[in-house]
Amino acid sequence: MACFWKVCDVADVIEGQGLPVEVDGLGIAIFNDGGQFHALLGRCPHANGSMGQGWIEDGEVVCPLHRWRFKLTTGRCTTVGGNSLHRFRCEVRGDEVWVEV
Numbered sequence: 317m318a319c320f321w322k323v324c325d326v327a328d329v330i331e332g333q334g335l336p337v338e339v340d341g342l343g344i345a346i347f348n349d350g351g352q353f354h355a356l357l358g359r360c361p362h363a364n365g366s367m368g369q370g371w372i373e374d375g376e377v378v379c380p381l382h383r384w385r386f387k388l389t390t391g392r393c394t395t396v397g398g399n400s401l402h403r404f405r406c407e408v409r410g411d412e413v414w415v416e417v
């Protein structure tokens with residue numbers, strides 16, 4: 317059964333840059349896009365690039381390895397159709413970021 321986990325503090329997530337975190341062995345990438353927080357699967361479907369080391373451009377996350385792009389709001393890949401990143405529910409509670417896994 318899914319439950320929420322505290323993954324980091326709000327201050328840990330630099331706006332526009334990813335932050336890799338781990339929940340129960342699962343790698344997740346946290347992003348702050350102008351104060352909106354998002355949690356996406358931490359591994360790129362192309363070749364396992366670390367999405368937590370990626371960054372945001374125009375509402376999309378960019379994979380650091382080969383620059384595939386994914387919509388922050390849907391996880392859908394806009395570089396190669398049919399690919400996506402799983403999104404997790406993400407909430408800010410006070411100064412903390414929580415993700416449902």
Ligand code: FES
Binds near residue numbers: 360380383
């Ligand atoms: S591993 Fe992400 S684009 Fe290649």
